[in-house]
Amino acid sequence: MKASRIDDPAISRSPLAIQGLTVSYGQKPVVYSVDFITPPGSLTAIVGPNGAGKSTMLKAALGIKRRLSGEVLVYGEPYEQQSCHVAYVPQRNSVDWDFPATVLDVVVMGLFRDLRWWQLTRRHHRDMALECLCRVGMEAFAKRQIGQLSGGQQQRVFLARALAQSADLTILDEPFAGVDAATEKAIVEVLKSLKRQGKTLLCVHHDLSTVRDYFDHVLLLNVRRIAAGPVDKAFTEKTLQEAYGGRLSSLQLEQIVMPSATTQKV
Numbered sequence: 001m002k003a004s005r006i007d008d009p010a011i012s013r014s015p016l017a018i019q020g021l022t023v024s025y026g027q028k029p030v031v032y033s034v035d036f037i038t039p040p041g042s043l044t045a046i047v048g049p050n051g052a053g054k055s056t057m058l059k060a061a062l063g064i065k066r067r068l069s070g071e072v073l074v075y076g077e078p079y080e081q082q083s084c085h086v087a088y089v090p091q092r093n094s095v096d097w098d099f100p101a102t103v104l105d106v107v108v109m110g111l112f113r114d115l116r117w118w119q120l121t122r123r124h125h126r127d128m129a130l131e132c133l134c135r136v137g138m139e140a141f142a143k144r145q146i147g148q149l150s151g152g153q154q155q156r157v158f159l160a161r162a163l164a165q166s167a168d169l170t171i172l173d174e175p176f177a178g179v180d181a182a183t184e185k186a187i188v189e190v191l192k193s194l195k196r197q198g199k200t201l202l203c204v205h206h207d208l209s210t211v212r213d214y215f216d217h218v219l220l221l222n223v224r225r226i227a228a229g230p231v232d233k234a235f236t237e238k239t240l241q242e243a244y245g246g247r248l249s250s251l252q253l254e255q256i257v258m259p260s261a262t263t264q265k266v
């Protein structure tokens with residue numbers, strides 16, 4: 001008898017296993033038959049050119065966008081039954097920043113999936129939220145309206161909200177978009193510290209030059225899955241060429257993959 005895929009330990013232990021995912025906005029799929037098993041405790045970059053389907057894949061995995069086909073499992077069970085394990089940090093520009101809430105309100109909301117912003121919170125909830133704001137260097141902004149923050153500050157607040165959720169898996173869609181070098185460094189440190197605590201992180205990322213420094217695993221996507229696995233194995237000149245085609249020059253490719261070549265020679 002053929003074993004169920006959920007009996008596969010790689011799937012039942014994975015905080016997010018995507019199987020045969022196809023998504024379309026019209027006739028043509030923008031994500032096609034993608035399989036990807038997120039290793040527990042990994043910090044994974046999702047990489048691919050503009051329009052490759054990275055955000056769409058995540059939205060479909062999270063039930064925000066309808067799937068044409070495919071399965072999304074969290075620890076071997078359908079995502080819909082296990083969504084409490086997952087936190088999502090969307091792209092900054094997809095959020096309505098005129099929403100009437102303070103920075104602290106937004107983070108407190110991360111503590112309770114069912115709590116609405118007008119419902120009462122207790123002191124210890126607010127203390128915990130403040131602690132998360134401290135971890136991203138935003139405690140001084142706790143009382144400020146969210147619309148009155150800069151882009152990098154908004155990104156930090158979103159991260160604090162994800163910290164408050166304390167989810168096993170946090171999915172971040174371009175957390176470094178439009179942030180300065182100091183904020184980028186602060187965000188990377190938070191992500192790495194979550195990984196050290198055993199959490200799993202999945203991040204859409206565009207800067208190919210930092211993939212090796214920031215991440216241990218990578219998924220290269222261009223409508224289809226091009227490659228996936230540990231960065232040293234899956235993030236190569238060949239897979240990058242396949243994902244980006246002629247969009248990357250050989251010099252750029254060499255510079256991106258060079259760090260590992262240099263390390264291996266030493």
Ligand SMILES: Nc1ncnc2c1ncn2[C@@H]1O[C@H](COP(=O)(O)OP(=O)(O)OP(=O)(O)O)[C@@H](O)[C@H]1O
Nearest residue numbers: 025026030048049050051052053054055056057204
């Ligand atoms: N709401 C929508 N309606 C129709 N087509 C869409 C919609 N959103 C995205 N698309 C199309 O789906 C494809 C995948 O888009 P998606 O945003 O998932 O790509 P991406 O890899 O996240 O891109 P980027 O790196 O530019 O953010 C693109 O061709 C895009 O034009």
